[in-house]
Amino acid sequence: MARLNRRETGAVALGFSLGGFFDGILLHQILQWHHLLSGLAQARLDIRVLILTDGLFHGLMYVVAIIGLYLLWTSPAPTLPSKNEPLLVRAMIGFGIWHIIDAVLSHWILGIHRVRMDVGQPLLWDLAWLAVFGLLPLATGNYLMRRRTGGTLLCSPVALVLSTVVAGLIASFPAPRGESIIVLLRPGASETAMMAGLGAVAGRLVWTDPSNKVWAIDVPADAKLSRLYGYGALLVSNSNAPVGCLDWIKTN
DSSP states (O other): OOOOOHHHHHHHHHHHHHHHHHHIIIIIISHHHSSTTTTTTHHHOOHHHHHHHHHHHHHHHHHHHHHHHHHHHHSSOOSSGOOOHHHHHHHHHHHHHHHIIIIIIIIIISOOOOOOSSSSOOOHHHHHHHHHIIIIHHHHHHHHTTTTOHHHHOOOHHHHHHHHHHHHHHHHHHOOOOSSSEEEEEOOOOOHHHHHHHTTTOOOOEEOTTSSOOEEOOOOOOGGGGGGGGEEEOOOOOOOOSSGGGGGOOOO
16 A cells, blocks of 8 residues: 555544544443443443543544644645545545454453443454444445545545544533433542532432442423532533533433
8 A cells, every 4th residue: 555645644544533433422322332441340340430431532532533634734735636535535444444453452452342241242243343344444445545536525625524523522512411410429429418419409319320429310401500519529411511421321
């Protein structure tokens, strides 16, 4: 493969970050098949650790996306139409590379998680996910590159940048507000004080995790959730702070 220029490298980096955002949004948040460190026994005992590492993972994907955007922004535009590079195809290759690295490193070498943690044959899920989202995009991207597929959309950096920005926003902000609000207590916070906080916002406790540090509460639509921070909350979903992964925790 020929050496990539800055423009092409930026597109691959953006595709790589899109792969990370895709996995984080779908597997960590929506489906909740695993968290970043679900494969580590000590991490399974504390949901706060899982939330923190998922957040750090998304932060790393932001760094990769920023690097890709910088390379794309600072690279000179092609002077000849024949030199137009199908950037979305390069991003597709980066998307596939992410899933290959994740499968080999995270699933099999380090064992920090598998695609599905609650099945009898996790290897089958690993292989299926790798084939569909890793090998297929990589093979398709390489095939299109050999054909030098162009076109306005495939060569447009705007489409690639917009897709990355949208994915980043989805990963950053909480799920739409539903019946329950998720509250993460500070280490050492008094559960008695938090119960007083529920009274202050007219809330009702509906669920806690085994550690009793993650609470799901029902509150009125006009409740001032920020008041809970004064009673021992570390993070409150759907408050003024976009806490991302916290609000996607299932309560059933």
